[in-house]
Amino acid sequence: MAKQYRACLVGCGRMGATIDDEMAGRPERFLWIPYSHAAAAVACDRTELVAVSDVIAEKAETIRQRYNAPRCYTDYREMIAQEQPDIVCIATRPGSRAEITIFAAENGVKGIYGEKPLCCSMEEADAMVEAVEKHGVKFNYGTQRRFMPFYRKMRELIDAGELGDVQCIIAQYGASSALWGLTHAADMLMYLAGDPEIDFVQGTIVCNDEDWDGNRLNTDPAITGGYVRFANGVHGYNTAGTGPEFEVCGTKGKMRTLNNGMTCQFRKAPSSSRILEEFPFPEVPRESGTEMGIKDVAEALDTGRETQGPIQLARRSQEMLMGMIESHRLGGLRVSLPMTNRSLYVGRPDW
Numbered sequence: 001m002a003k004q005y006r007a008c009l010v011g012c013g014r015m016g017a018t019i020d021d022e023m024a025g026r027p028e029r030f031l032w033i034p035y036s037h038a039a040a041a042v043a044c045d046r047t048e049l050v051a052v053s054d055v056i057a058e059k060a061e062t063i064r065q066r067y068n069a070p071r072c073y074t075d076y077r078e079m080i081a082q083e084q085p086d087i088v089c090i091a092t093r094p095g096s097r098a099e100i101t102i103f104a105a106e107n108g109v110k111g112i113y114g115e116k117p118l119c120c121s122m123e124e125a126d127a128m129v130e131a132v133e134k135h136g137v138k139f140n141y142g143t144q145r146r147f148m149p150f151y152r153k154m155r156e157l158i159d160a161g162e163l164g165d166v167q168c169i170i171a172q173y174g175a176s177s178a179l180w181g182l183t184h185a186a187d188m189l190m191y192l193a194g195d196p197e198i199d200f201v202q203g204t205i206v207c208n209d210e211d212w213d214g215n216r217l218n219t220d221p222a223i224t225g226g227y228v229r230f231a232n233g234v235h236g237y238n239t240a241g242t243g244p245e246f247e248v249c250g251t252k253g254k255m256r257t258l259n260n261g262m263t264c265q266f267r268k269a270p271s272s273s274r275i276l277e278e279f280p281f282p283e284v285p286r287e288s289g290t291e292m293g294i295k296d297v298a299e300a301l302d303t304g305r306e307t308q309g310p311i312q313l314a315r316r317s318q319e320m321l322m323g324m325i326e327s328h329r330l331g332g333l334r335v336s337l338p339m340t341n342r343s344l345y346v347g348r349p350d351w
Contacts, residue, residue, distance in 0.1 A: 005086035005111065005298050007047040009038050010076040010100055012054035012063040015115050015142070016091030028260055030286055032144070037089035037113065038067045040290035046298035047087060053079045076100060080107050087111035087297055091142075094179065095351035098124035105131040111297040113290075114311075115142040116187075117179035118318045120351065122342035125315040132311045138300040140307045141314035143187035144289025147296060150261055153284045154248070155191060162268065163250025168235040169193050172243035177220040178205065178321045179346060182238060186317040187309075188246050189228055189236040195313060197231040200334045203324025216345040217325065226324045255281075322346065 009016055017038040023029045034043040041049045053073040054060040064072035073079040080088065080103070088104045090097055090112060098119040104112055112132070118141065119125050132139050145151045158166060169192045173185035190196070205221035212218075228236030247256040253268035253276060267276035293309065300307045316337075323335040326344055 002046060003298075003302065004045070005047050005301065006050045006083065007041045007087040007089060007294070008050060008079055008083055008085040009041065009052040009063075009069075009089045009091065010054075010079070011090065011092035011115070012038070012052055012056075012059045013091065013093075016054075016089070017052070017063045017066065028262060031148075031150075031261055032288060032290075034288050034291055037091045037115070037142075037290065037294075038063060038069075040288060040294050041087075041089060042067050043288070044291050044294050044298070046295050050085065051079050051083045077103060077107075080104060080109060085109060086301065087113065087294070089113045089115075089294070091115040093351050094120055095347055098128050101128045102131040105135045105137045109137065111138045111301050113140050113142065113294050113297055114314070116183040116314075117321075118183075118311075118314045120179070120347040121345045122315075122319055122322055122339055125318055126342065129311050129315055138297050138307050139311040139314070140293040140297050140309040141187070141311070141317075142290070142293065143184055143309065143314075143317070144293060145184065145188055145261065146191050146309050147289045147292035148261070149284040149287055149292075150264070151188070151191070151257075153282055154255055154257075154264065155194075157255070157266075157282075158192065158248060158250070159194070162253065163248060163255065164252030166193065166234050166248060166250045168237060168249050170247040170249070171236075171238045172241040172245040172247070173238060174242040174244075175206065175222040175224045175240040178223050178325060179220050179318075182223055182226075182321055183317060184244065185238050185246075186320045187313075189238065190230075190313065190317055190320070192246060192248050193230050193234040193236060194232060196234065198316065198320060198323075198337045199229045199231050200336045201229070201320055201323040201327060202227045202332060202334050203327045204332065205325055205328040207328075212329075215341070215343055216347075218347070218349055220346065220348055221325060221328075223321070223324055226321075228320055253279075
């Protein structure tokens with residue numbers, strides 16, 4: 001029997017513990033549930049949820065009871081010191097995630113599943129990467145699609161050359177909040193492009209002059225248009241069109257997810273024509289991205305291999321979005337990555 005790892009949860013709010021309730025009556029629920037960190041850690045056969053923490057004692061106790069965790073805490077530091085978990089799931093508000101990740105890495109935690117967004121500045125992201133790398137922590141990021149067999153099959157077909165040379169990736173994710181929502185779009189743009197380095201980005205956001213306080217933006221702005229130039233030559237676009245849907249365009253065909261991943265349209269061109277013909281998309285199991293992300297951390301701990309969504313890629317997708325915000329601040333100029341302005345801080349006051 002495979003080893004079962006001790007897991008703890010920091011943050012007993014929506015993504016930490018209760019979002020499953022929102023999904024219960026939706027037609028697409030089979031794509032996501034178990035959705036929250038707690039539900040996924042309980043469902044995963046590689047983890048045992050031994051404790052939860054939240055700064056609100058009543059909330060921590062409610063979630064402890066809901067998921068039959070033995071203990072709850074109001075201080076995550078005390079929980080980590082007492083429980084000595086193998087894996088920590090971090091689902092707090094974004095403002096504290098860098099601090100918690102660094103503390104966990106420095107205090108014996110060997111696996112982290114971190115909710116998105118990663119943090120609020122690239123300085124914080126750099127410090128997180130440094131701590132995770134220094135202590136050999138296995139990290140996965142809460143952009144669940146990356147761990148789902150459906151999207152992994154898309155990547156497999158792309159890598160096998162089924163679409164020819166990839167020209168662009170288009171995210172129809174809407175004019176959503178940059179860090180709270182578009183982290184999913186940024187990660188999929190990267191993932192479907194092959195996870196390359198990024199040369200530069202440009203973007204347009206929605207904010208007011210009074211939202212700026214020096215080098216801090218006191219809101220999580222909508223991005224109405226974003227462009228990414230990947231180092232491998234692929235173009236990435238985030239549009240204001242709603243979805244979420246993602247399209248991959250290549251020299252020999254296209255794939256487009258429909259209705260938030262319910263199905264995938266797969267079209268290829270016969271050798272003698274530019275008219276694309278429909279092909280069946282392969283059947284794949286439907287498994288929770290949250291559960292698969294946590295399970296992947298456990299399997300990485302088993303073998304020492306890298307995870308499927310390591311912190312270096314999480315930092316890159318975060319920087320894509322921060323660069324688009326910086327581009328708008330500079331009047332629409334290209335922003336080369338790595339960004340120079342690493343102290344740019346984005347986050348609502350209640351973060």
